[in-house]
Amino acid sequence: MYVVRPVELADIDALEALAAVPMPGVHTLPKTREKILAMIEGSIASFAAQVDIASEESYLLVLENLTDHSIAGTAAIFAAAGSNGTYFSFRNDVIQQVSRDLNISHSVHALTLCSELTGYSQLSSFYVGEREQGSAEAALLSRARLMFAVLAPHRFSDRFFVPLAGVTDTNSGSPFWDALGRKFFQMDFLDAERVIGGARNRTLIVELMPHYPVYVPLLPGDAQAAMGQIHPSGELAFNLLTAEGFEADDYIDIFDGGPILQAHKNSLRTFTGALQRRATVALDARDRGREPPVRYAISSGTEHNFRAVIADCAALEAQVTVALPAEVLGTLNIADGDTVICVRL
Amino acid sequence: MYVVRPVELADIDALEALAAVPMPGVHTLPKTREKILAMIEGSIASFAAQVDIASEESYLLVLENLTDHSIAGTAAIFAAAGSNGTYFSFRNDVIQQVSRDLNISHSVHALTLCSELTGYSQLSSFYVGEREQGSAEAALLSRARLMFAVLAPHRFSDRFFVPLAGVTDTNSGSPFWDALGRKFFQMDFLDAERVIGGARNRTLIVELMPHYPVYVPLLPGDAQAAMGQIHPSGELAFNLLTAEGFEADDYIDIFDGGPILQAHKNSLRTFTGALQRRATVALDARDRGREPPVRYAISSGTEHNFRAVIADCAALEAQVTVALPAEVLGTLNIADGDTVICVRL
């Protein structure tokens, strides 16, 4: 059995080991122990904070395998992107071109540097180990962030986004960068990411990046092909997020052209499908065999004791309680009668 | 009792009388008998057409008072806005301005001429008589358009918008127009609307309107105040639509600055809350008195026989059938066992 829970100081060794696994893109775990520690401490402080309005909080969840207490994955959510400045992205605009005289009609795409995602809540740092790829636990980990937002909406924006790493070529170069950012930064993709520290909210972006829309047909073919394409390592996250209700196509990353998925919370399955139920102890795990059981993600229902697990039980739409094995209640750290949030997986 | 149904040729006199009522804005009924006839014929052809992909169809519904068979209101929906060209609007962008050196941070609004609403389905021509203002029937009429879209999604886009008339001053001038359009068109607001025939998809818009974003702080105060403001006559529609899930703020009309409400269908209550149920004849209208009855909009469930009425019945979430009085089935033109679409009003 697995549980998703807030990161703790004791997790630092496990996280350091995870961070050593090579991952593309910049929306991953920091690489040094010092920065990982800062991230853990930031998360602990964020969970503990009394929040009126989403600000610089960052929440880091881990997926713990309860069998051996190993850490099988991480997932983070930032309360408000670019909170120290502006979160920059390219908006992918479509310009309709119509000439009555010439009887021509077609559309042209143009990328506009924009700051619209500033203040959105940002999902980040999603990673699961090899063994859990594609498992229900991976889905639980990804979704647990949104369940926490359902539980504590005042800590987050009404809108969410997730940048996913874009494609790179065999030399870790980025065809999108070569066609665009390089012309302004005059340096290689990796050097630029190093200089900017993976951030998307720095003043130097305004100073260096193009201020006028980039007409996509003018980009070389390989750069166009890279727009909105995910790095193969991001496929799991992409599939989980689009199933959740996130939409691609509107925004891409200013550096590597990777997709930025975004959605209003009203479009996300976790928000629209979350049911608040009172948990009871299931007396007999078999006595609900009359209906085929449904797989739910279930999280504890208070923001200062957040945990999430997977449980199978009868469809909850017409119920006011959810009967769970005592073991699950224990893992969630709740008692009979406490409130839980349930979402179909 | 009222019914919402597709317009018929016999309605022309009633519509001509309705069109004579002065209404602001351009998204209303045409004013001449000839044009009204064309609109009715267009609607009849659209309902009859086999549609694979949303195109130039326009559907006109009327609200009929079954007591005296008078027409109490109209509401239209166009399958794809700007289908002969491009539907132009101003997108209301927010530009985040941050200066680290000066420790300044603020946001600036800018209006950008855009064609993003092209191809959206457009709600239009909403009008109800004095007596039905604010009634459940008005809500039924407005929503019936979306219920038809639930029924026949292939006839519509996934996204919908509704332009509402903007504010005018005592001389039917528009402060927003005076600050913007007038400088390019060199004519009064009403003259410009007359020249362009109320359309938002004409080549001359590209030729005359500004191609670069208009920074809102540079507009005079009265023009800024008019942005996104509705004409008082549009309040009913505005309230119904925002309750439905439409969002204002993102787009405004290029001429008078009136709000353009828009939404993805997944955010609209009619789509998320529509229940498909089998209709049965209620044997005894009183036998469901155990639960308080809920008010539903109920429409017949086939696209070539579309009608909608209001009916009170028990909550349907946990039911597979809906029991309706025989009279209601008659009004909907359906038989016991036919499928209906039900949405809480």
Place this chain on the structure above:
Amino acid sequence: MLVVRAIQADDLDALYVMATQVGSGMTTLKPDMKMMGDRLDIAVASFAETIAPEKRDYMFVMEDTDTGRLAGVCAIKGAVGLNEPFYNYRIGTLVHSSREIDVFTRMETLYLSNDLTGSTELCSLFLHPDYRTGNNGKLLSKSRFLFIAQFPHLFTEKLIAEMRGYQEENGRSPFYEGLGRHFFKMDFDHVDALTAVGKKSFIAELMPRQPLYVAYLPDDAQEVIGKVHTSTAPARRLLEQEGLYFEGYVDIFDAGPVLQARVSELRAMRDSVLAQVGAAAVPDAACATLPEPEPGPEPVLVSNTALHDFRMILSQTAPVNGAVALSAAEQDALRCADGDAVRTLSLNSRKYPHV
């Protein structure tokens, strides 16, 4: 003798004959009797001053007085872009610089503009192949400057001339292929033909509106910005000698340069002089010549001073102390007589003599 003169109503047939001999390179002189007739009407009204200065189109023909045949044509349009928008790309500079990481990038940009609206335009130059010898080309092209120097009040301060842009030998325009084709989705020749017949609203409809960084274009498109067609290089040099400069405006389709000048800074405005027809009044050979005596005879453009019947020739007789001794044939060609004023300008520009 070759005379460049204001066009007359009865030149239409001869003009048509010449137009049939023009290749495809000249879009403004198509052999179309209706179009030519309309344009000629405007030209005649221009010299007669019966239409407003900004609507005028002064056309000049070069006539071989020995045969009466027309050898060439050229024109000055009073003002461009007042009926239909006149588009160009303007080349600008944007600097992207971050002190924090020590990056300084200077980028060229293209702005779609109508900045040249209202300018006076030199245009429609064509010299019949039979006459492409000696100084004939210079005579024809430069005649317009003498006309402007004589009647500067008829023109706006800004003078322009559009030059045909670079094309490869097979007619391919690298600039159009790199930019315009993506938006117009048709061949360059087709676009060219549309603009020639005045159909220009598609430019507003289809052209990208936002400033473009030149660095986005393919290399071969970048390289030809402001470069003229090989066959146009001599015409460009002639105009540059008269004081026109490339100031960063190019054609939106082929990126051919627009040359520009302030009328008041033209060589013709500075150096042309009025003289009286006749022998020099003070034949003081020691010091009456121009400051720097020329080694050989320097050809001189000479025009009369009549607007409605403007005429100009190339003479070998330089003015001396305000007088110019034109031959009887020359006076005849200019329709002037002893004592009349004429305007003269050395055919070739000289560098500043004082430096």
Place this chain on the structure above:
Amino acid sequence: MLVVRAIQADDLDALYVMATQVGSGMTTLKPDMKMMGDRLDIAVASFAETIAPEKRDYMFVMEDTDTGRLAGVCAIKGAVGLNEPFYNYRIGTLVHSSREIDVFTRMETLYLSNDLTGSTELCSLFLHPDYRTGNNGKLLSKSRFLFIAQFPHLFTEKLIAEMRGYQEENGRSPFYEGLGRHFFKMDFDHVDALTAVGKKSFIAELMPRQPLYVAYLPDDAQEVIGKVHTSTAPARRLLEQEGLYFEGYVDIFDAGPVLQARVSELRAMRDSVLAQVGAAAVPDAACATLPEPEPGPEPVLVSNTALHDFRMILSQTAPVNGAVALSAAEQDALRCADGDAVRTLSLNSRKYPHV
């Protein structure tokens, strides 16, 4: 006698004294010993040619040789905008026209640009109030043109001068209030002070990037675009006489005009001449004068031809047939002797004599 000369390392103290007497209008000459010392070092290195041409900053001082006191200062910057972006608004034209409904609208637009990056700049002109008489202002301002005419290879082809923009008597800038304030949210003086000390990154951060239609601005802001401060009008006229023009670039804060010229088209380039110090070789009074004899003595700018010790005075002695008879005192002031070459230019421009 007043001599304009290349600044020297030991001028620092005198320069500081003068700077303390400058009002608030001059942002480039603040009485700050460190800033001034740094700038003087660059100036000395510029005249010594020990730094690259684009980094040079040629400063000139006007010295009263009778007292040794400094009376004024002026400078030529080799190239602007190569360390920090140099911003201007460029005024352009956009035409919005619909043939279908017969509307033709010509709109002025403002484009944020760095087009003038790399230009040579005339700047830092200051004349002490005690010396604001006679031709002193002209002498000081125009000295730079003679320097450029003597050493044109040191400069880019484009020369600019920024003029202080219009302000109301109470110091209010209508252009700033109508535009900049909405984006900078601070007083004009504060913005002005920030740019003076080189803090310019906020411009990139806060300035609206998109082209603006002038018609969006309040009327009083529209009216002052390209208009100089009342106190700057005489300086503008001086520069215009030398061949600088307003070509549509203005300051982004106060909309003051930038005057521009091609170096090769400057009056000093065209009309200045080299002459030998000494009496005229051919004193033929009948025809050796300039074509149009002047009624009275015409003051003449005269400079030596040494870069590292450039010196210039105003003389009443015009050159005659390539020679100029300077007095001993004048030769002394220029540090030249009989037989040396000097460059001369009439102080005032004359209209074309030939028209």
